[in-house]
Structure formats: C-alpha cells, structure tokens
Amino acid sequence: MRVFIAGATGVLGRRLVSQFTDRGHTVVGLTRDGRGDSIVQSRGGEPRRGDVFDAESVIRAAEGADVIIHAATAIPTEDPSPEDWDRNDRVRREGAQVLTKAAAHVNAEQYLQQSIVWVARQPDGSTFDENAARHPDDPSTQSAVDAEDISLEAGEQYGFNVGILRCGYFYAPDAYHTQEHGTALIHGDQPIIDGTAETKISRIHVSDAASGFVAVAEENLDGLWHVVDNEPVSMAAFSVALAKRLGAPAPERISEAVARQEMGDVQVDLLSSPMSTSNDKLLAASDWEPRYPTYEEGLDHVVKTWQSNSVLSQPK
Numbered sequence: 001m002r003v004f005i006a007g008a009t010g011v012l013g014r015r016l017v018s019q020f021t022d023r024g025h026t027v028v029g030l031t032r033d034g035r036g037d038s039i040v041q042s043r044g045g046e047p048r049r050g051d052v053f054d055a056e057s058v059i060r061a062a063e064g065a066d067v068i069i070h071a072a073t074a075i076p077t078e079d080p081s082p083e084d085w086d087r088n089d090r091v092r093r094e095g096a097q098v099l100t101k102a103a104a105h106v107n108a109e110q111y112l113q114q115s116i117v118w119v120a121r122q123p124d125g126s127t128f129d130e131n132a133a134r135h136p137d138d139p140s141t142q143s144a145v146d147a148e149d150i151s152l153e154a155g156e157q158y159g160f161n162v163g164i165l166r167c168g169y170f171y172a173p174d175a176y177h178t179q180e181h182g183t184a185l186i187h188g189d190q191p192i193i194d195g196t197a198e199t200k201i202s203r204i205h206v207s208d209a210a211s212g213f214v215a216v217a218e219e220n221l222d223g224l225w226h227v228v229d230n231e232p233v234s235m236a237a238f239s240v241a242l243a244k245r246l247g248a249p250a251p252e253r254i255s256e257a258v259a260r261q262e263m264g265d266v267q268v269d270l271l272s273s274p275m276s277t278s279n280d281k282l283l284a285a286s287d288w289e290p291r292y293p294t295y296e297e298g299l300d301h302v303v304k305t306w307q308s309n310s311v312l313s314q315p316k
C-alpha cells in the first residue's frame with residue numbers, strides 16, 4: 001500500500017511512518033521544514049512539503065496514495081490561549097476538508113481520520129461504544145465532531161472508505177503531556193483532584209494507537225473504531241502508578257474548586273467525568289491487539305525509556 005500521512009512528524013505520526021514502513025508499505029509524510037524531512041526519512045518514509053492550510057500543496061504531496069491519514073493536530077502545550085485552541089480546531093476542520101479533497105483527487109481507496117473517544121463521552125458518565133450517540137453540545141470537542149462529519153460526508157460523496165479512529169487519552173515517553181506529568185510528579189506538583197479516584201477514562205499508549213491505524217488500513221475497514229487499551233483507569237491511579245515507578249512522592253490531594261483555578265476547566269472536566277469505552281469492535285474485526293494492554297505495562301515502558309534516555313530529572 002502507498003500511505004500518505006499528514007502529521008507524520010508528530011508523536012502519533014512518527015510511529016505511523018515507522019510501523020507502516022516496517023510492514024512493507026510505502027509511506028509519504030507531509031512535512032513543513034528540514035527537521036520534519038529528517039524525522040520522516042529516518043523512519044523510512046519519503047518527505048514531501050506541504051501545509052494543511054494550503055490545499056494545492058497537499059494534493060501535490062498526496063499524489064499516488066492509496067490511503068490518506070489525517071494525524072495532524074496543533075494541540076497547545078504550555079499555557080494555551082484561546083487563539084492556540086482555535087488553531088487546533090482549524091487543523092481538525094480545514095485539515096479534514098483539504099485531506100478528503102486530496103483523497104478524492106488522487107483516487108485513494110481509504111481515508112483515515114484521527115479522532116478522540118471523548119466526543120462520545122456520555123453526559124451521565126456511563127460506559128459507551130461506537131454505537132453511542134455523541135455527547136451533545138460540548139464545545140471542547142466540537143471541532144473533532146465536525147472533522148468526523150466532514151470525513152464521513154466526503155466518503156459518501158466521493159466513494160472512498162472512511163475510517164474514524166477515536167483514540168483514548170494518549171501517553172508515551174515522547175508525548176509532551178506525559179513528560180510534563182512525570183516532571184510535575186517528581187517535583188510534587190501533580191495533585192489528585194478530590195473525588196476522582198473512581199473516575200475512569202480510557203487511555204492508549206501511542207504506539208498502540210499507531211498499530212490501530214495500521215490494522216484498520218490493512219483490513220480496509222470503514223466506520224467508527226475506538227482505539228483504547230483494555231482497562232480504563234482513573235487519573236488518580238495513573239498518577240500514583242507513575243509516581244511509584246519514578247520514585248516520586250505520592251501525589252497530594254486538592255479540591256475540585258482549587259483544581260479549576262490551577263488547571264483550567266477543560267482539563268478538570270476531562271479528568272473528573274468518566275470516559276469509559278472498550279476496544280471490542282476493533283479486536284473482533286482485525287488481528288490488532290495492544291502491546292501495552294493496560295497502563296501498568298505501558299508505564300513500565302514509559303519510565304524505562306525515560307531512564308535509559310535520561311529524559312526526566314530524578315527525584316532528590
């Protein structure tokens with residue numbers, strides 16, 4: 001297969017390039033600079049320059065692709081402003097428009113859209129699957145919902161298969177948010193929000209998210225797929241497990257009101273309402289299975305990688 005990946009230099013995209021090329025597929029990765037070219041080349045892919053806000057460049061770069069993947073995001077990292085979130089929304093919406101247009105233009109057989117399982121989080125906190133209605137009126141996920149709809153409508157209009165891969169909450173040794181979490185624990189600065197010990201959310205190690213895309217592409221599956229590991233976990237349990245592996249102090253507890261002041265509403269809402277789903281549908285439809293079935297194995301890998309690369313400063 002010839003696979004074209006937008007977002008090929010990102011935390012997810014880098015793994016997509018490696019995993020598709022390891023399995024004998026030809027990969028073209030969309031890049032925006034020399035650093036991006038090196039990342040894609042070092043993983044066995046061919047870099048082609050373009051930007052999802054420039055349709056012509058994407059159509060040119062996608063020439064020859066059988067499968068097109070939208071894995072580009074601009075999720076803000078430090079101290080995000082509303083403009084930062086707007087840029088991420090644009091990458092999702094305009095990116096889906098441009099990349100589906102490219103898929104039609106180059107006669108691709110399949111288009112894969114990265115999404116997030118929290119678009120279908122249930123207002124009453126109950127467990128959900130791919131058949132559940134999406135959460136109504138959640139502004140924080142609206143652009144992901146729109147990207148799903150743009151993709152599905154384009155598939156109907158142009159006749160290619162569309163797979164929407166809703167990923168759980170990512171973690172990985174090289175993911176900014178996981179590194180930030182580990183660093184905060186080391187400094188005793190990652191409290192647990194009171195009352196969230198039983199609030200479980202579905203997560204996925206990013207390497208397993210990438211292998212989910214490979215499985216859906218190789219099987220040419222369409223429709224919705226929840227790419228999560230086998231065991232939803234509360235942020236409290238995840239933090240305690242990560243702290244233990246790092247030899248960091250056990251996290252302190254703070255009230256929800258203080259958390260809202262310090263972390264912001266989006267983050268607190270994400271961590272304090274359940275988001276529990278399963279990977280049953282993808283397991284049944286493909287030979288995919290997570291290499292890190294739960295956060296326990298995944299965090300072993302994260303911390304071993306940090307230790308061997310001396311990424312995080314060690315606790316005093």
Ligand SMILES: NC(=O)c1ccc[n+]([C@@H]2O[C@H](COP(=O)([O-])OP(=O)(O)OC[C@H]3O[C@@H](n4cnc5c(N)ncnc54)[C@H](OP(=O)(O)O)[C@@H]3O)[C@@H](O)[C@H]2O)c1
Nearest residue numbers: 007009010011012032051052072073075169170175176177
């Ligand atoms: N399910 C989840 O929980 C979830 C989902 C996504 C991300 N995250 C988290 O968010 C953080 C960021 O991860 P990430 O992989 O999304 O981001 P990332 O590592 O920053 O990668 C984003 C990718 O999108 C590309 N991109 C951005 N704007 C573009 C544009 N206008 N045109 C073309 N390409 C564009 C970037 O290219 P350049 O290299 O050229 O900038 C990069 O390849 C991580 O900590 C991750 O764990 C979590």
